[in-house]
Amino acid sequence: MKATAQSHAQHERLGRGILFMVLAVFCFAIMDVAMKELASRMSAMQVSFFRGATSLPFVLLWLIMTNRLPRIKPNKWHLHLVRGVVSIAFLTLTVITLRELPLANAYAIFFVAPLLITLLSVPLLKEKVGVHRYSAVAVGFIGVVIMLNPNAMGFLSYGVITGLLATLGYALIMVMVRYMHRSETSESLMFYFVLSLSVGCGVIALFDWRPVLLTDMPWLFGLGVSGAIAQYLLTEAYRMAPPSLLSSFEYTAMIWALALGYLLWGDWPGAYVLIGAGVVIASGIYISHREAIKNSAIRKTELP
Template identity: 65%
Template sequence: MFMSDSLFKSENISRGIIFMVLAVFCFALMDVSMKQLATDLSSYQISFFRGVTSLPFILGWILLSKNMARLKVIRADLHILRGLISIGFLITTVLTLRELPLANAYALFFAAPLTITLLSAIVLKEPVGKYRYTAVVVGFIGVLVMLNPKAMGFASIGVIAGLLSMLGYSCSMILVRYLHRTETSEALMFYFILSLSIGCGFLSIFHWETVTMAHAPWLLLLGVSGAIGQYLLTEAYRKAPPSILSSFEYTAMIWAIGLGYIFWSELPSIWVLVGSAIVIGSGIYISHRETVRKAPATPKVRHVND
């Protein structure tokens, strides 16, 4: 029985990893569609379409699984705050994708775990030891490597938008961590998409560009890839712990390089590759130290500094 349970757990973890890699690929396709649409449509429109094209899929999934009761809201104020922040970071995400090569944009977004670590200590009062603080410093050195004048530079619209997007996403994730104390995953997912649909829909009224049939395939890809990616991500976390899955989020760089080259003949510079490698390494180490910190103490091993 023990071996059977162990094998079942191992199979679930393997499936969770596969689901995570596929989810990351779907989100990369979603970003490809947003980047393509950004050549003709405003960032407000694309952010609106990101929400409204995924909303039917998310709502349908909740209805089919008979989980409507799990949409109950306890902290409406924090849902609204998260929605406002999410609107801002998605609009700046579209700007980043429009202005920068896909791999460069992802390299900036990968700094989010570093910022989340700092914000967790400041806002949530979570303990962060010297090892993780060191990893954060090293990670931000990687960001500086990417932002040197020979790579992306400091002052371009794409870089500024990317840094703002990364900061907004980090703040949103801090709110998600806090809201998980009272809210369900279904509620967090549904009201996030609903906020984008309503908020960005209102803003897009003032920046509306004509949508043609040529945009239809990209809009379809935007909605389907976003919805499937969200479903796969949810299933991944059902089958495997975050400590194992988090490192596989960085497979996004592989997809970004491949898809960026296929669609736009983009290749990142050596500075971006080196800087992103430092950032990714720091993010993986932070995830590892988080796992060590949460591991139960034993008489022989005691982790004090995390």
């Protein structure tokens, strides 16, 4: 009876983790919508500044209320500095991509990130990648060719180039986060990410600062609130369920991108983009599955 109750509680916990993950992805999509809208009137660096500045108060409030402020003390400053520089470049390129491409097209490119993370983890983290994951990466890049062919988005368009560079930047950041978790706390990683955007992008944005209109205020408020809520939900999701279970639900972002892009701007991606994105998503899910199998095997070997 006790075992049944524990099993039921575990299933409820996993269910809440999945729900929080789906809601977090939705909030991130709302955040991207706000950035896309603001980018039509502001510089990309200015929007990136507001992404950090509107979230910083919420992050600080959370750290103070949960008595986690002392945990932001960094152990390796230089790693936070490098990550901050890459983060500034990544987010600025992301904003440009959101401005130049329909939301679903931009997301289709961003979904390439797990493929790049898998490849980069070999030389940078010395991880071993087997034939299954290499095969999934190869299939995923076939999906990239499908959705970026000249009849779909085109390899050489400005938005596609910035999207691919942004995705590479994100992959580098995630590889850095994996490495930095060996010495840094999650609180420090979150705080200095937002701080680097606020300070770095803020200083650079001064050279191309554009007036903030009264009509921009709801979008700026939505940007800050959605980003803060998304970060909280994401943290709670990973507290309740393992990454191997949650990672596949990140791809629900495409559902929100299709719905929001159509409702707000009347955008709908072509067949090539949808097919290619489907192949990339399937590859990413398979990579997550193989990662889960590998981690399970490692845990078993570590048992006494």
